[in-house]
Amino acid sequence: MKASASSPSTASPVSPAHVKAVRGFNRFYTQRIGVLDPYLGSEFSLTEVRVLYELAHRDQPTATELARDLTLDAGYLSRILRRFESRGWLARSPSPADARTSLLRLTAAGHKVFAPLQQKSRDEAAALLAALPETRRTELIAAMGTVQRLLDGAASAPGSRTxxxxxxxxxxxxxxxxxxxxxxxxxxxxxxxxxxxxxxxxxxxxxxxxxxxxxxxxxxxxxxxxxxxxxxxxxxxxxxxxxxxxxxxxxxxxxxxxxxxxxxxxxxxxxxxxxxxxxxxxxxxxxxxxxxxxxxxxxxxxxxxxxxxxxxxxxxxxxx
Structure with a gap:
């Protein structure tokens, strides 16, 4: 779990036992979903797949928007985008609002690379849930929603959308x-x-x-x-x-x-x-x-x- 950069400095002291519990959960879950390995058995890191996901599901974002929303270092993101572009997976076009800014989009080749990763991610999530009876699945999804709601301050902010x-x-x-x-x-x-x-x-x-x-x-x-x-x-x-x-x-x-x-x-x-x-x-x-x-x-x-x-x-x- 990643702490919010906007967390107030005046928050009450955190119990060492609570810190230990969060770290223990992080180790358990990252190992369970294979984050420490090449993502989904592919050549990509988790960060690269996340960038691919955002490019596939957004309408021509800019690099600045991606870096901000994914909290990525601009230089690191730039290297990822250059790699995608060199492989023919990414295309850039000047923004009508500012010719100095490029709009990004996945090419047909990029979508072809991303599609099997997306399907494999779905399959692995389904396999994770399949091991649980229906009532336990509902309980797990509700717990995930609670974690996200409590940690993501934006989730309760006006204008946020699910x-x-x-x-x-x-x-x-x-x-x-x-x-x-x-x-x-x-x-x-x-x-x-x-x-x-x-x-x-x-x-x-x-x-x-x-x-x-x-x-x-x-x-x-x-x-x-x-x-x-x-x-x-x-x-x-x-x-x-x-x-x-x-x-x-x-x-x-x-x-x-x-x-x-x-x-x-x-x-x-x-x-x-x-x-x-x-x-x-x-x-x-x-x-x-x-x-x-x-x-x-x-x-x-x-x-x-x-x-x-x-x-x-x-x-x-x-x-x-």
Whole structure:
């Protein structure tokens, strides 16, 4: 556990026994999760993987932002970023606000390197929990939440947010349909035909859901639903990404990329060779996410749909 740099100097004296208990827990937990070894059996250190994670889930951060939020020495972070750039995993572009500042993003090659690390981390966390009965898992997660809440002063500060990606629950599909209908009508002028299409997709997902090959995520911020995405089996080798949406208040937090990354990692872990999706050319934010993850546009077609003249596009990602 790392002490907060902003801890007040006027705090009451700490018991040596309490210090010993914290240090003992640190030794136990770091050994249990393998922090002292190359992370997840890879060539990366824990710090390098954390930097990869932040690059994969943020919308073009700066090096200054990463150093600040990860409490890393600027020189050390700079060396990590240079290494990533030399491997072709990192790209830089001038900030529109200040040309002297670079915006950072993972390339398609960088996402390809990070995806298996993310999946292995999930697998190891699942294996850690699998050894416990359900009641003990709930107890453990609650205890972790208590530790984080007590030590992280920012967690209780105004404006802080708790972001969760979870499995759908009863009522969520109705929310997904309603959000698509309302948001696309308000922002893009789509008719109720689009809401009907989403309702059909959601109904088919519920009726034919195959948990071995398909998955959906609902994104929440502070317990409020703000987004969704689905992976649907199209064939033995092809999966389809569907119903990616974020409410306006959830934009700018990297959630769209994070939901897309979950789909890619799931499809790759299941052995699919290709992940495909269908979108419209005017949905620039979504298209930017897909392109940054290595999706390639393979087809486009002009058509009249949802009360508009649209250019529909098919995008594909080779997972091999």
């Amino acid at each position: 972001i969760v990606l979870r499995d759908p629950q009863p009522g969520d599909m109705g929310w997904v349909i309603e959000q698509h209908g309302a948001l696309y009508a308000r922002e893009w002028g789509y008719t109720a035909d689009f809401e009907a299409l989403v309702a059909d997709i959601a109904a088919q997902f519920i009726r034919k859901f195959d948990p071995a090959w398909e998955k959906a995520w609902i994104a929440e911020i502070d317990g409020e639903r703000v987004g969704s995405v689905f992976v649907v089996r199209k064939s033995a080798t092809v999966a389809k990404l569907r119903l990616l949406i974020l409410t306006p208040q959830a934009r700018g937090l990297g959630l769209g990329g994070r939901l897309t990354d979950e789909c890619i990692a799931f499809a790759r872990a299941k052995g699919y060779r290709k992940l495909v999706l269908w979108t419209q050319s005017e949905l620039l934010a979504a298209r930017a996410i897909y392109k940054s993850r290595g999706f390639v546009r393979t087809a486009s077609e002009r058509n009249n749909a949802f009360g508009k003249r649209l250019t529909s596009e098919t995008w594909e990602l080779d997972l091999r």
